Amino acid sequence: MTSPDPAWLPASAFRPLGSRRVRVVGDGPLVTTVRDEVAAAVAGHGGALVEDGPVDLELVCAGGDGSEAFTVERAGTTAVRATGGAGLLYGFHHVVRLGEAAFGADFPVEHHAPRRPVRMLDHWDNTEVHPVMGQVERGYAGDSIFYADGRVRDDLSRVAAYARLLGSIGVNRVGLNNVNVHRAEARLLTDLLPDVVRLAEVFRPHGIRVHLSVSFAAPVTLGGLPTADPLDPGVRRWWDRATADVYAAIPDFGGYVVKADSEGQPGPFAYGRTHADGANLLARALAPFGGTVFWRAFVYDHHQDWRDRTTDRARAAHDHFAPLDGAFDPNVVLQVKYGPMDFQAREPVSPVIAAMPRTRLAVELQVTQEYTGQQKHVCHLVPQWREILRFPLAGDAVGDLVDGVVAVSNVGRDRFWTGHPLAQANLFGFGRLAWDDRLAPEAVLDEWIGLTFDDPAVREPLHELMDGSWHTYERYTAPLGVGFMVNPAGHYGPAVDGYEYSRWGTYHFADRDGVGVDRTRATGTGFTGQYPAPWRDVYESLETCPDELLLFFHHVPYDHVLRSGTTVVQHIYDTHFAGVEEVARMVEVWAELEGRVPDAVHARVEELLAEQLRCATEWRDQVNTYFFRKSGVPDARGRRIH
């Protein structure tokens, strides 16, 4: 294999630091990582790694307390100080991101610390290639970088490069396998454990702990027990022993990730037990070793009858979990998808996040673009995540209500890691926002551009191309927060009625008079009642509900006038025409960048933008035609609707 794309850590990104005299002080594996980074940087750019004498940069780790914080200041010399190796690593990369600015005017001490302890990427990787889904479920960047032919790969150099990238942005945990745990992958917990040890060794020097997704039925399927009942003493012993074996091999193992009683995965319901019973079973096995169980709240009826308008999938997570607040052990983290449905381009924030003050929570984002263009479309999601994390759900913002931010990764064996080279920015931005969600997404984007592309002339046009791309994607896909309208087979491209008569609970209820889902308390499913004030009322009322969520909360006639002043149907037409025009503009902007970015990157993005333009046009035409046929209302501006 050729060496993978350097992503946001190309040699050029280390030029400012690498051309200086640098001292690294301290001991321990992460300090060694930093020292090796500095050595490589100065070797490439003419600086020096020195032990004595005057320096431009001093990186000092005074201790080994595991802290992730660091300080940075400049008073003639630039100095990074930390009390733990992770803090030093993060401080080092902070200086890399600063570039020349780190060595300019003096600045006083800045204290940097992550806003939350858990910053995690889940990998939906299977050890084998599935004939339909491929190897990485919802992966759009080739096969797994971890596994081949049922085992962990022999050559882990690519994993090492990935671990370095994650360490540079502060990610500190990874889930190594798909939350849908198939039979082959269940064995990672047992006889394939030596393989997991090898992965843990690759992640460890970058401050990253590994997790395994486990099957709740493992005591039966792997252990041969007659039951997986969480209250059964034999089951408890099985988990205790399995967990002890893991920690004997991987002392800093992070813990488990569990998708239970969800979309066919086994769980405690089979034994009449609660999710708390299930989660605490694993938590107690992990507790002696400092491990954590991440228990997913993505639980709903996936055999819903579309005829039944009283059942509302959006309600499910809150209905299931809110009553269990306080029942989870302290080393359980309830992992809640950001919205009540499933990673749509637009959803309201999940009310579960406000409903469980006595439970540790993590919010789950999706870096892999399952419903947002599958890394064929430029859809820069960092602004979406910023909006979610800073949303004032319960006085506090979402980011302040959770202990962790978790996301599904978007990498694979693709030469650019992420299929679409520009999708690297989502991975980068995830790490940056997970560290500190008060960062401005525009600034994070510029950081990524500046690190990734050496030519400073790239920044402005590429920023223009990417910054609004999430809104562009939203404009040409499902309107006004109603969601879905995607092809059920694969979730790529439009199918307005694709999920309308399905068992998945994802409907828009469009008829000749109107569209949308009535989730009000007054006349609908009552989902608005799951929100705290003021949102329970903001969303309830047609007058106050934000336009972009209108059809998520209300069924309205096509001539309903939005807060923006246009009717619903005209808004649909307008945004879909606009979205395609914006993609056409992206194509133009990218053409200008030829010669300013690596040729291979330019060619790949050019090809994918052509596909994005084709697909966006298809979205526009299908959605517009669908609503024109249903409503009979012509476009007020007389544009062609087929």
Added chain:
Amino acid sequence: MTSPDPAWLPASAFRPLGSRRVRVVGDGPLVTTVRDEVAAAVAGHGGALVEDGPVDLELVCAGGDGSEAFTVERAGTTAVRATGGAGLLYGFHHVVRLGEAAFGADFPVEHHAPRRPVRMLDHWDNTEVHPVMGQVERGYAGDSIFYADGRVRDDLSRVAAYARLLGSIGVNRVGLNNVNVHRAEARLLTDLLPDVVRLAEVFRPHGIRVHLSVSFAAPVTLGGLPTADPLDPGVRRWWDRATADVYAAIPDFGGYVVKADSEGQPGPFAYGRTHADGANLLARALAPFGGTVFWRAFVYDHHQDWRDRTTDRARAAHDHFAPLDGAFDPNVVLQVKYGPMDFQAREPVSPVIAAMPRTRLAVELQVTQEYTGQQKHVCHLVPQWREILRFPLAGDAVGDLVDGVVAVSNVGRDRFWTGHPLAQANLFGFGRLAWDDRLAPEAVLDEWIGLTFDDPAVREPLHELMDGSWHTYERYTAPLGVGFMVNPAGHYGPAVDGYEYSRWGTYHFADRDGVGVDRTRATGTGFTGQYPAPWRDVYESLETCPDELLLFFHHVPYDHVLRSGTTVVQHIYDTHFAGVEEVARMVEVWAELEGRVPDAVHARVEELLAEQLRCATEWRDQVNTYFFRKSGVPDARGRRIH
């Protein structure tokens, strides 16, 4: 493997003949087959195979001219006479079907001969299992009976049983592999030829010649030539040699089946040549050996733009092939699907069949139930085929305009051959109608029931259950001939808009005002003009177009009044409610048959009827809801529409 289901040749079917004294006179392999059949029958039922003395039945083959005709008479003794082994075989099975009636009152000489020389089953079998499609494309009865692991199976006993079944109903040709010829299957023509020889040996004693589907690109992909241009001398030499090799191994090889320039298969268009050029290339390689090429007319633009209402897939076969009438060699048979689209439950008969008087034609039916319930639903198609074959398309009926009837088979390794045990009746009925399309489908059904089930009390209820099942299926699926509305992924179950915005040319154009495809000359695509009188005018006019094809030819408002007196939308509601009620009645009738049919058959059909009822209900509700949402017209009878 346990021995397969005897289908319509259980031991009991041979009781009348097997309990008699029988003489078989003649020589040759097919006479041997008959003699062996008689020997087995008398051994099981107490009769005798004798050479001299008085007999109840005499089967005489006086010669070996290859004739398929026979006479039968009774004057004290029943006598079957033929001048060829095939005729004797068919006469023998005629007597089996007559049962005791063959040995009752005397009757004068009856002359029996097939109505056409070609009666063929195509198998869309691949040598390997495809991860998505399975091994048999559009197969709903398990893996291929022919192939395993890329080769012809070692144990061909099941193929022998199948060949016997086909021989008993007069099928005389089989295509051995999928018309979509993948790389692995292309090699059946070359290095896997010894495997094909083994299959030919199994079919030969039943009067059946084998055919191979070949790839038009074979000279390139297998032969390493730079071109597959049909006018290139090197290409011609390649086909000549390959064909000579086949005939050296299989002297009675039937010939080739070709899907060219269709749905991605290679063909002559790549070289600027016509289908006639392509077909004649192969025909001339086959001619010295008496072989035939079956060239499929299923050619259309499968990358159609749904926005373009001027392109009409229904026109495609006629547009492509009618101008070529007279250009095909005499040993080319143009194989035309019965309708202009693709094996829907209801289509008008293809106008191509009337348009090529100087070309040998075969009409292609589909025994495998791709769009008609996939052998999960009882959908007895023999009445449909009878209607097609007797349709007076051009003065003559379709059956009189063609040299052959070809169909896609429905068998696999399933214990009942066809998945649904009652789908055996479609295979049986295909053979019977291919032999003589003047047979009444009700009588053919009773023949099948009588042969298959020993208990005479089965006949009446099972006849009731099956006879109208095609119309029942039509009632609960796409209305009034408009077709499709199936799930694009797999073609099973409803998706009203599933193909509406696709590239496949299969649309219904439903909007808030009406539904249907305008294929008139006056205002539509002009497809009606491809028909001869009177059909070009019958279909053109709203007043004369048959209700069941109305939406195939016309786009009409929902309140359009049908010839039946109801409006279009009310017809949709009525037929969909009725269809489900009819399936519910099927369930009741089948329940009465417990104990009268083999338990395993009863259990399988019971299970499948439950699925049929579920699926029919889903069709009803999705179609009714779809049109209620679009039209806003309530059901006149106040039934619940969701």
